[in-house]
Amino acid sequence: MRPRLFDLLKSFVTYFLLTLGAAVVVVPLFWMISTSLKGPDALFTYPPEWIPRPPVWRNYIDAWKMLPFGRFLFNTIFITVLAMTAELLTTSLVAFGFARFQFRGRDTLFFILLSTMMLPGVVTMIPSFLLWSRLGQVDTFDPLTIGAWFAWGPAYIFMMRQFFLTIPREMEEAALIDGANVFQIYWHIMLPLIRPALMAIGVLSFQGNWNNFQAPLIYLNTMEKFPMILGLKFFEQSLSKEAPLWNYMMAMSVLMAAPILGLFFSAQKYFIEGLNVGATKG
Secondary structure (H helix, E strand, C coil): CHHHHHHHHHHHHHHHHHHHHHHHHHHHHHHHHHHHCCCHHHCCCCCCCCCCCCCCCHHHHHHHHHCCHHHHHHHHHHHHHHHHHHHHHHHHHHHHHHHHCCCCCHHHHHHHHHHHHHCCHHHHHHHHHHHHHHCCCCCCCHHHHHHHHHCCCHHHHHHHHHHHCCCCHHHHHHHHHCCCCHHHHHHHHHHHHCHHHHHHHHHHHHHHHHCCCHHHHHHCCCHHHCCHHHHHHHHHHHCCCCCCCHHHHHHHHHHHHHHHHHHHHHCHHHHHHHHHHHHHCC
């Protein structure tokens, strides 16, 4: 009876902690959605109204028209898709080289690559700005996207390299016997086999570029070039200070978070598998 009682108690504590953690995450999200559907009179009522009656769906339309959010959304999609595609291609190619090729200084070069993860971003902020300023690329999308074409994600390279190491070399040797070259092996054999890692890194890259606030704030000056997250901050500052229209602010925040949530839930299986294998295989 004691082992069974211990297992029941262990299961209870586990599910209790998981439920508590889920509530910590879900309650703010639910409150954001609830506030986005409230009228101005219901924003500061006490006790708080969790389910608006009736829901004011018009908030989304009114808030969308207050600033050029359509342009902001286009800019965000352009930056995110371009940077994410570049990161997936370049980091997978570099990781394939580290995992499959033997060359002098490979381990040292890989160690230096991983060491860049320890470098705080604030250290490179001013030199990077001066570099892009000298090149005349301030107030353009180039500082937000060009770096992705040079494999600027050492963590992504490490994860993909670990995934490549799980693939038997016999598959690569069989392809070489059949006449495939190195790029064909990488493109037609290796990439399909590391799909979980690609999905996991794709989700992380999408989230990082979609929510990138610091770089657009530094490099972009023209409102027509703002992404959604920077436009959202500008939108917050443009609202009244005496009686903030939090329903409009929450409506735009819901639209900002919806693509990330949708992508995560649709790729959840591959995301977890990619993180687990990439983190444990050595």
